[in-house]
Amino acid sequence: MLKSHPYIPNASSALEEMLRDVGVSDVEELFKDLPKLPFEIKEIPKEPMDELSVEREVMGGLSKNVVFRNRCFVGGGPWFHHIPSVIKHIISRGEFLTSYTPYQAEVSQGVLQSLFEFQSMICELYDMEVANASMYDLPTSIGEATLLCSRVTGRRKVIIPSSLPRERKSVIANYTQPQGLLVKETPYSTEDGCLDQERLKGLMDSDVACVYAESPSYFGIVDEGIKAAVDAAHDFGALAVVGSDPLSLGVFKPPGEFGADIAVGDGQPLGISPGLGGNSLGIMACRDDPRIIRQMPGRIVGLTQTKDGTKRGFVLALSTREQHIRREKATSNICTNETLLALAATVYMSLMGRDGMVRVARTILGNTKYTIDKLKRAGLAAPVFRGTNFRDFAVSLKNVDEINKRLLKRRLVGGRDLSKDFPDLKGVGLFAVTEIHTREEIDVLVSALREIARGT
Amino acid sequence: MFRQACFDEPLIFEMSREGKVGVLIKDDPMSAKTDVRKGGIAEIPSGVLRGKLNLPEVSQIEVVRHFTRLSQMNWGIDLGPYPLGSCTMKYNPRVNEDLAWLDEVQQIHPEQGLDSIQGALELLYRLDRMLSSITGMHKFTLQPAAGAQGELTGCLIMRKYHERKGDRRDEIIVPDSAHGTNPASAAMAGFKVVEVRTGEDGCIDLELLKGAVTNRTVGLMMTNPNTLGIFEKRVCEIAEVVHDAGGLMYYDGANLQGIIGRARPGDLGFDIVHLNLHKTFSTPHGGGGPGSGPVGVKEHLKDFLPVPTIIHKDGGYQLDWGKPESIGKIRGGYGSFPILVRAYAYLLSMGSEGLRLSCDIAVLNTNHFAKKVSGIKGFAIPFGGAFRKHEVVVSAEEMTKETGVTALDVAKALLDRGLHSPTIYFPLIVKEALMFEFTETETKESIDAYVEALREISERAYTDPGILRGAPTNASVGRLDEVLANHPRTMCLSYRMLSKRGKMQA
Structure with a gap:
């Protein structure tokens, strides 16, 4: 029987005394009410492993992973962006890392103020007045937004672009179906990749709760029709939800300027590494409309002051929307969210400032254009759609899987095979370039693709 | 004496001075020459170009100092004990942090080809096996982002299970002592919530349960030990009642700490469990996430798990997307990978004996505290004298009646003594509730410090209660005005709102 462990201080010296205090002779007596159902935990070593061995074991296993980073050109997210060093140091501080939801506001001002700043920066970026902190990821943000729209309007139809990947559609279905909502898809134009506005109008009626549109789209297309989509929603009394990549907003018009009621986004590009797609951050913001704000899901931090009025301070606001108070009538079940990653995004936006956000967006835009031009000049069939791309772009190849295998032999990660989610896009790969890719690295990708195409 | 740091720290927006930058970002060689705001980038229609962008402009040292x-x-x-009941705030081992920050964890992409992420998939596969073996389940999905999302996943699995049987069921049974996420998750899955009352022994009333179970019962969501810290000892009978009616048994793993290594939900009759890796499995809470809420099921439900599942085949690890009965995806990606790495490392560091020891000591800590606190005037431990497991709920109802000092006042007074408050006003079935969970992390000394602090607070309450209502005075700020924060006229949720509505006084 184990007698001590570094994570369990009372196991050794205090044990006897505490047993005496409690009035039992053996710890077994505290578990007499458990049914006697013997078992063995076979999949874990019986004895604790020492720290050095744990390191060796975990690192040894993980060393089978290959780090490609700036030799990775796969689109559709997550993405490799530059992460300023400061971020890791701030979010690794024990005071942040080892804290929990700031239920006791007076001793948790650090997390609270940081989240208020997160909300504030998201509002600036998306041109909204209120943001929550935070959602799990973009797919669940969209799911929650559709539910919100249905509650506000009392309607049951949701319109989403058909250009969303299957994964997002599946998450949306899991959020909407149980509530009996009906999801319809607006097709995208096969020519420019933008929403087909005529088809959207054709879907509109007085039972539509929510129109979701995004720019840049999953294919990286900057959609000039967002305003029209928002207007189409409003013409029928529906709410407009607009999704945008946060980094694109350094250059492109934000959802608020198009008149969106709710904005959503994937926060991972804001200073958060891909982590096998497991470091996600969902963004959700809305207009200053009490009907919408009261229906928002998730934590929202509010500014207030001390009861004696002498000092500014922050608290969790509008908690009566939330599950721990409202239970089955809550606006969402979300409790633990992505706070520490929201903090990472806050530090990122603080470091970048206005100028940095514009520069990084411009660089990504420049690299995207450079890559597409280069592919065109190399005689490779690029791009599939005519519109303007930001970071992600679809390239018509012959056999994506086969080409990717050959790229991997050259230590390059190629495009995502879009035909898996979009049967019409056979042989199309979704690529991405960001600010981390140098022109030389892009040239390497293009020559590799050319050589593979030539069969050399 | 405790004093928390207190800076008059402005909002970062208020620190902004034009032209300052926090990090140098290279500019695009072509577009740098032109002003993007004037439509300088060729081929971009001016209709989609952004106007102003008001983000703070601050230097790097200012950012570092600010945060x-x-x-x-x-x-x-x-910094010290953090005994939030049902949150299992245990120590977050630093070796796990180092491992989670490896490039082989952070800098890998889910679409970079399975051959190049075999290390990650192997770890995920093994973690699934470990969690299955700890809980007595058949197979886990590691996808859910947090406990509540695990609950939703579990509810969707139950929904699909009954649908496939052609069974129209829509009622889920939830005890009144359950976490708020249970009814909220059930509602998101489209179920009607039927609440069963807790009996005098602090456990589900079996007779009431029998009355609540019908042919419309989807299942029972149960937390065991429950939120009173009491083990539901009739769990096997309860499972029989629910199963006989065709329902499923769902285990909320928020309180697994109370039985880990000593009993397995699977053996107790549960069909589905969710775990909170940020609780029982030591991954950091991070101020409120990211967490991880894996969901495990018995064999008869395995086909409903979200896709993809990780399988071991032909000497390698693969993703299995070909599951027609699956509920699909519950979020993007395969789970909070860096959190999963931490949990995996934790399990190696503990071993099965260490897990059992963590349970034993967490439970001993609770009962040590319960024993000592029950003698203090004004505090009582409702629902009988059974040994508690990982947590205990103390009621300050008597104190409130006699002195006007509430659970909230007690919580704030604890903050003044350098002791974080327990969870308060939960579970809802206990008046003036203070819910303590020390976990195996706390030393006897710090638990005793709570007892002494509560004794002193009690003395104050009965002699000079006014002082307690003024607490905290040693925290960064004094007691904050919740009404002001929530009133439609004064509510301020962003810097924009602040600018629009004028500065808060003070």
Whole structure:
């Protein structure tokens, strides 16, 4: 029987005394009410492993992973962006890392103020007045937004672009179906990749709760029709939800300027590494409309002051929307969210400032254009759609899987095979370039693709 | 004496001075020459170009100082005890942090080809096996982002299970002592919530349960030990009642700490469990996430798990998407990978004996505290004298009646003594509730410090209660005005709203 462990201080010296205090002779007596159902935990070593061995074991296993980073050109997210060093140091501080939801506001001002700043920066970026902190990821943000729209309007139809990947559609279905909502898809134009506005109008009626549109789209297309989509929603009394990549907003018009009621986004590009797609951050913001704000899901931090009025301070606001108070009538079940990653995004936006956000967006835009031009000049069939791309772009190849295998032999990660989610896009790969890719690295990708195409 | 750091830290927006930058970002060689705001980038229609962007402009040292100061105004486990009941705020081992920050964890992409992420998939596969073996389940999905999302996943699995049987069921049974996420998750899955009352022994009333179960019962969502810290000892009978009616048994793993290594939900009759890796499995809470809420099921439900599942085949690890009965995806990606790495490392560091020891000591800590606190005037431990497991709920109802000092006042007074408050006003079935969970992390000395602090607070309450209502005075700020924060006219949720509505006084 184990007698001590570094994570369990009372196991050794205090044990006897505490047993005496409690009035039992053996710890077994505290578990007499458990049914006697013997078992063995076979999949874990019986004895604790020492720290050095744990390191060796975990690192040894993980060393089978290959780090490609700036030799990775796969689109559709997550993405490799530059992460300023400061971020890791701030979010690794024990005071942040080892804290929990700031239920006791007076001793948790650090997390609270940081989240208020997160909300504030998201509002600036998306041109909204209120943001929550935070959602799990973009797919669940969209799911929650559709539910919100249905509650506000009392309607049951949701319109989403058909250009969303299957994964997002599946998450949306899991959020909407149980509530009996009906999801319809607006097709995208096969020519420019933008929403087909005529088809959207054709879907509109007085039972539509929510129109979701995004720019840049999953294919990286900057959609000039967002305003029209928002207007189409409003013409029928529906709410407009607009999704945008946060980094694109350094250059492109934000959802608020198009008149969106709710904005959503994937926060991972804001200073958060891909982590096998497991470091996600969902963004959700809305207009200053009490009907919408009261229906928002998730934590929202509010500014207030001390009861004696002498000092500014922050608290969790509008908690009566939330599950721990409202239970089955809550606006969402979300409790633990992505706070520490929201903090990472806050530090990122603080470091970048206005100028940095514009520069990084411009660089990504420049690299995207450079890559597409280069592919065109190399005689490779690029791009599939005519519109303007930001970071992600679809390239018509012959056999994506086969080409990717050959790229991997050259230590390059190629495009995502879009035909898996979009049967019409056979042989199309979704690529991405960001600010981390140098022109030389892009040239390497293009020559590799050319050589593979030539069969050399 | 305790004094929390206190800076008059402005909002970062208020620190902004035009032209300052926090990090150098290279500019695009072509577009740098032109002003993007004037449509300088060729081929971009001016209709989609952005106008102003109001983000703070601050230098790097200012950013570092700002967030370092904010961190110092924030309580964490690293600073002292954090006994939030049902949150299992245990120590977050640093070796796990180092491992989670490896490039082979952070800098890998889910679409970079399975051959190049075999290490990650192997770890995920093994973690699934470990969790299955700890809980007595058949197979886990590691996808859910947090406990509540695990609950939703579990509810969707139950929904699909009954649908496939052609069974129209829509009622889920939830005890009145359950976490708020249970009814909220059930509602998101489209179920009607039927609440069963807790009996005098602090456990589900079996007779009431029998009355609540019908042919419309989807299942029972149960937390065991429950939120009173009491083990539901009739769990096997309860499972029989629910199963006989065709329902499923769902285990909320928030309180697994109370039985880990000593009993397995699977053996107790549960069909589905969710775990909170940020609780029982030591991954950091991070101020409120990211967490991880894996869901495990018995064999008869395995086909409903979200896709993809990780399988071991032909000497390698693969993703299995070909599951027609699956509920699909519940979020993007395959799960909070860096959190999963931490949990995996934790399990190696503990071993099965260490897990059992963590349970034993967490439970001993609770009962040591319960024993000592029950003698203090004004505090009582409702629902009988059974040994508690990982947590205990103390009621300050008597104190409130006699002195006007509430659970909230007690919580704030604890903060003044350098002791983080327990969870308060939960579970809802206990008046003036203070819910303590020390976990195996706390030393006897710090638990005793709570007992002494509560004794002193009690003395104050009965002699000079006014002082307690003024607490805290040693925290970064004094007691904050919740009404002001929530009133439609004064509510301020962003810097924009602040600018629009004029500065808060003070």
